[in-house]
Amino acid sequence: MVNKFLIACCMGFVVSVVSAAAVSTSAVVAKSPMVLSVDFAVEKGPVRRELHSSGYAPMVEDVADTSRDVKALNFHSVRTHDLARINDGQRVVDAHFIFPLMHLDAANPSNYYFKATDYMLGLSRDIGLEIFYRLGTSIEHTGTTHFNARIPEDIDKLVETFAGTVRHYNQGWAGGKRWGIKYWEIWNEPDGLNNMWCFSGRNDEETSELRQKLFVELYVKTLKRLKSEFPEIKVGGPALCWYNEPYLTALFKGCKEAGVAPDFISWHYYGNRPDDIMEQAESARRLCDEYGFTDCELINNEWHFLGEGGFRDLRNNDPAVQERVWSGPHSQNGIDSSCFTLTVLSRLQTSKYNQAFFYGCRHEGAWGYMDHFGNKYKVWHALKAFGQLMKNCATLCESTREGTVTTFAAKSSDGNAGWLLVSDYCGNGSEIVVDVKNAGALVSAEIFDHERNFTPARALMKDGRLTLKKEIDGSAAFLVKFDLSKGLNNL
Numbered sequence: 001m002v003n004k005f006l007i008a009c010c011m012g013f014v015v016s017v018v019s020a021a022a023v024s025t026s027a028v029v030a031k032s033p034m035v036l037s038v039d040f041a042v043e044k045g046p047v048r049r050e051l052h053s054s055g056y057a058p059m060v061e062d063v064a065d066t067s068r069d070v071k072a073l074n075f076h077s078v079r080t081h082d083l084a085r086i087n088d089g090q091r092v093v094d095a096h097f098i099f100p101l102m103h104l105d106a107a108n109p110s111n112y113y114f115k116a117t118d119y120m121l122g123l124s125r126d127i128g129l130e131i132f133y134r135l136g137t138s139i140e141h142t143g144t145t146h147f148n149a150r151i152p153e154d155i156d157k158l159v160e161t162f163a164g165t166v167r168h169y170n171q172g173w174a175g176g177k178r179w180g181i182k183y184w185e186i187w188n189e190p191d192g193l194n195n196m197w198c199f200s201g202r203n204d205e206e207t208s209e210l211r212q213k214l215f216v217e218l219y220v221k222t223l224k225r226l227k228s229e230f231p232e233i234k235v236g237g238p239a240l241c242w243y244n245e246p247y248l249t250a251l252f253k254g255c256k257e258a259g260v261a262p263d264f265i266s267w268h269y270y271g272n273r274p275d276d277i278m279e280q281a282e283s284a285r286r287l288c289d290e291y292g293f294t295d296c297e298l299i300n301n302e303w304h305f306l307g308e309g310g311f312r313d314l315r316n317n318d319p320a321v322q323e324r325v326w327s328g329p330h331s332q333n334g335i336d337s338s339c340f341t342l343t344v345l346s347r348l349q350t351s352k353y354n355q356a357f358f359y360g361c362r363h364e365g366a367w368g369y370m371d372h373f374g375n376k377y378k379v380w381h382a383l384k385a386f387g388q389l390m391k392n393c394a395t396l397c398e399s400t401r402e403g404t405v406t407t408f409a410a411k412s413s414d415g416n417a418g419w420l421l422v423s424d425y426c427g428n429g430s431e432i433v434v435d436v437k438n439a440g441a442l443v444s445a446e447i448f449d450h451e452r453n454f455t456p457a458r459a460l461m462k463d464g465r466l467t468l469k470k471e472i473d474g475s476a477a478f479l480v481k482f483d484l485s486k487g488l489n490n491l
Contacts, residue, residue, distance in 0.1 A: 034402045034433070035465075038409040040418045040484060041438035042398035044350065047410055049390045051348040053077040053132070054383075055302070056360035056369070058123035060087045060116070066363055069370075071127040073380075074387030078124045079301050079357045081134040081188050081239065086362045092117045094137045096148045099161040106160035109174030118177065121169075131179065132301070132357070133169070134239070135162045135222070136187040139195045146198045151211065155218050159225045162186075166230050183355075185266060185301070186222045186237035190215040191247050212247065216254035223260040236264035239301055243267050243280040245287060252291040264297035264354065270306040272336075274343050274406075274425070277303060281352040297354035303344065304359040304367065305337035305379075314366050329450040329474050332366055333377035338448070339475035341382045342423040346408035349396055358383065381453045385479055389419055405432055416485040422468060422478040432478070434466045440484040442466070449476040 057078045058067040070078075084094045091097035091113055104111040121131055140149040152158045166184060168176035190197035190211070197215055199207055219238060226235045240247055248265060255261060265284065269277050281298050288296040307313060313325050314332065329335045341358065348356050361367040369380040393410035397418070400407060404427035411418040418439060422432055445459035449472055457478055458469040468478045 034405065034429070035435060036400045036402050036405060036407050036422075036433070037435040037437070038397060038399040038407055038420055038439075039437040040397045040409060040411055040440075040482070044396040044398055047390060047393045047396055048349055049076040051076075051351075051353060051356045052345060052358075052386060052390050053079070053355060054358045054360045055079045055082055056363065057083055057120070057129065058127065059363070060090050060092075060120050060123075063123060067123060067127055069363065070124075070129075072387070073369075073383045074391045075129060076390070077130040077132045077183075077355070077357070079132040079134060079185075080121070081185075081301075082138055082361045083120065084138045087120060090116050090120070092120050093134070094148065095135065095158065095161060095165075096137060098165055102152070102154065102157055106157055106164055109164070109168075112161075112164055112168065112174055114168055114174060114176065121179075125179070131169075131181045132183045132185065132355075133165075133181050134185045134188055134237075135165065136185075137196075139189065139192075140198075141195055144194060144202045146194075146200060149196050150198050150200060151214055152218075155214070155221060158218070159221050162222055163225055163229055166226060166233065170230065170233070182232075182234055183264070184226065184233055184235050185239060186219055186235065187215070188237075188239040189241045189268070190238050191240050191244050212250055216251055219251055219262075220254050220258040220260055223255070223262060224258065227260070234263035234297070236262040236297070236299075237266055240267040242269065243283065245283065248284070248287060252287070252293065255293075256291065261293050262296055264299050266299040266301045268302035268359075269300055270302075270304055270311075270359075272305055272307060272340060274340065274347060277344055278347055278351050285352045298352055299355040299357075300353055301355070301357040302359040303356060305332070305340045307332065333369070333379040335378050335448075335450040335475045336426055338378040338382035339423050339425040339477055341379055342386060342421065342477050343406045343425045345386045346406050346421060346423060347401070349408065378450075378453070381448065382477070385448070385454060385477075386421070389421060392417070393419055403427065407434060411484060416483070418482040418484045420466075420478075420480040420482070422480070424470070424476050426475050428473055430470050430473075432468045432470070434468070436461070436464055436466050436482075438484075439464075439466075439482045441482060441486045443481040443483050445481075446479045447471060447476060448479070450474065454479055 053076045056070045058070055080093045084092050099112055137148045140146055167173035169179050169181050172178050188196060193203050197211055223235050284298050313321050325332055359367060364370055364372050370376050392412060394413035395411050397409040397411060399409040404425050406423045408421040424432060442461040445457040446454040447457035448454050460467040470476050
């Protein structure tokens, strides 16, 4: 197990643990670093792998490369939204591809086209991913001209095609599968203006009330229809652009009036403040409970770091802005973004979320994990490291966070191996100190910063206190492994 972990997370480097003499104790005193703590004897429940998911999936083209890349990240599930956009020319997932001619009979299996979607989703299942299926359409960045993201003229007919899709994948209908896909999401970002759930022509604040009313109609009709035929599945959504509480309130009121209850609600987060993501789950839990939906699950199914300049900077043609956004530690997928990602993934484990999906779309570019030459971004290494934790760990252990630093501790199912992930998101200190209880022998320590991708770190373990030395200022993370089978053995 040790060798497999080191190969996967350290990329072949030999891990070294620095002796006590190699670390200046006077420097530790002078810096007065914050002290965090973990305890491998205090169990906090099972590791929740479903909180490490994404939209990344093997593509119809480049199957071997993308299958290898995505499998290495050890995600739990793949969300199907945007898969039509990254599989160019393929008729997959979106409702207008599955059932292209709305005047035809939705009860007739010959009026559906599933072949390409069957193949594409099969690629994800082949590498161990569960399917989280978005019913509806991909986003259209077409201004005021809309072809597929339009409000349907016949909502009832659309809902019947949704039922046909579930029937195909879960009951073998229309030459289909028996995959038992559990989660079915209604639409995506209906609270957007000119790219989802649109009237023909310009959509503005004046039309927002009517658009919302029509979406509530689709939502409750889909819930009622799908749950009546497929009571075993979970149906919800609608993947709002952000934690839009007024919109959720309107949905909940519509559900109460119709006598239906969503199995889950979902929304998105793009930003750079981990506290915001966690606080949104707290607010959502209170709102669901207030309306009596105490069993309603909370899902953030698109989250990703976004710098202070937002989407505007990502699309900016100014060379100075492009330099900042696409290179250096503060870039879109640089070390700040990566340590934000590790911090969020760590904190999600003890949050009120039931599932979470790191946003990945096309494998290259702003929302990808590599550049156009195939070079992996920093965030690739962060996701891969956390994926290995999800693979090797079974039980969460007690850990703390302080200031910019978050700790994540977990151990293997047999209790013989323990891992500690320390994420410092935009911190300025030179050292991080962790009181480690019931840790056993220190096996390895790796550092992840602007210049390194989980290479051997300078670490001191003495009298139950672990000191980790940052090599450069700013964001950094450490991955530490302990042999819990040998008892307390401070080096």
